[in-house]
Amino acid sequence: MPTSDEHSSDPHRPVLAIHGGCGAIPRASLTPEANAAARNALRRALETGYALLDAGGSAVDAVAAAVQVMEDDPVFNAGYGAALNRAGVHELDASLMDGATGRAGAIAGARRIRHPVRVARALAEVSDPLLLIGEAADAWAGEHGFEPVENAFFTTPARQEALQKMLEREQSGTTAGATEQEKHGTVGAVALDRHGHLAAATSTGGYTAKPAGRVGDSPIIGAGTWADDRTCAISGTGKGELFIRVAAGHDLHARMLYGGQTLAQAAEELIHGTLTALGGGGAGLCAVDRHGNVVLPYNTEGMYRGFITGDQLYVAIHED
Numbered sequence: 001m002p003t004s005d006e007h008s009s010d011p012h013r014p015v016l017a018i019h020g021g022c023g024a025i026p027r028a029s030l031t032p033e034a035n036a037a038a039r040n041a042l043r044r045a046l047e048t049g050y051a052l053l054d055a056g057g058s059a060v061d062a063v064a065a066a067v068q069v070m071e072d073d074p075v076f077n078a079g080y081g082a083a084l085n086r087a088g089v090h091e092l093d094a095s096l097m098d099g100a101t102g103r104a105g106a107i108a109g110a111r112r113i114r115h116p117v118r119v120a121r122a123l124a125e126v127s128d129p130l131l132l133i134g135e136a137a138d139a140w141a142g143e144h145g146f147e148p149v150e151n152a153f154f155t156t157p158a159r160q161e162a163l164q165k166m167l168e169r170e171q172s173g174t175t176a177g178a179t180e181q182e183k184h185g186t187v188g189a190v191a192l193d194r195h196g197h198l199a200a201a202t203s204t205g206g207y208t209a210k211p212a213g214r215v216g217d218s219p220i221i222g223a224g225t226w227a228d229d230r231t232c233a234i235s236g237t238g239k240g241e242l243f244i245r246v247a248a249g250h251d252l253h254a255r256m257l258y259g260g261q262t263l264a265q266a267a268e269e270l271i272h273g274t275l276t277a278l279g280g281g282g283a284g285l286c287a288v289d290r291h292g293n294v295v296l297p298y299n300t301e302g303m304y305r306g307f308i309t310g311d312q313l314y315v316a317i318h319e320d
């Protein structure tokens with residue numbers, strides 16, 4: 001992958017990096033149409049977020065905008081087109097963290113919030129409460145001017161089919177054969193702005209046929225999302241339970257802050273060392289450090305991913 005290292009000496013040069021989940025469609029079954037749709041969606045998210053950074057906007061603005069574009073796109077498992085739980089309901093998780101202030105906001109198990117990242121952002125502004133669940137999250141969003149949608153708004157034929165298939169796999173005892181793509185996905189964004197500030201945001205429907213009430217890493221600050229201007233901003237994707245068990249987001253930051261590791265070393269050890277060694281599910285992330293270096297590691301067959309700077313736009317799904 002091309003790197004953005006050449007920008008490392010200029011902290012005021014903005015960078016935005018995103019992922020659309022490490023549950024990428026296997027290369028062999030990715031049709032040219034699906035390939036183009038995913039790449040276009042990634043490009044749109046990058047360009048939307050970058051336009052704000054370029055105009056001097058904050059990293060918080062950029063990550064929220066990039067994630068919102070992906071929440072609107074049914075290619076990704078977040079917002080419209082999110083995965084269905086085993087009861088056939090969408091329960092949405094999202095979070096956002098501002099590296100400049102340490103403020104953070106999150107929702108889990110929301111059923112009626114069209115753009116979960118917008119509500120996570122609004123909660124980050126108050127940071128108390130920081131994390132709201134289920135009906136309380138939906139109600140808070142309604143009280144703060146976010147128009148509610150019916151839960152069925154998020155449903156697409158592809159997600160209904162995926163649920164059906166996963167339930168059949170359970171019946172026939174073949175869930176082990178399910179691809180990462182059949183299981184999950186998530187979207188996330190990290191950014192460095194012109195003022196040297198970092199932010200991260202993540203949004204997901206979790207995984208197909210998850211138990212009702214199951215909460216993954218995406219809304220857990222320190223697990224699926226973390227940002228601190230002293231080190232890095234990170235958004236994770238993959239088996240959320242693993243990210244929670246190792247406090248993945250905070251682990252990356254701590255490796256850099258206390259262990260003196262570079263972002264590249266810390267991310268390599270976290271994904272290909274710690275999380276891979278636990279087994280039981282794929283893992284990937286996007287992260288940017290305070291110098292503007294970007295990493296996009298994953299241990300699955302592919303991860304929807306990309307980054308953008310003033311003179312580079314990179315999008316990819318599988319290994320180049």
Ligand code: ASP
Pocket residue numbers: 021022023184185186204205206207215216217218224236237238239240241
């Ligand atoms: N991390 C998400 C979760 O466990 C799913 C994913 O990224 O694929 O909810």
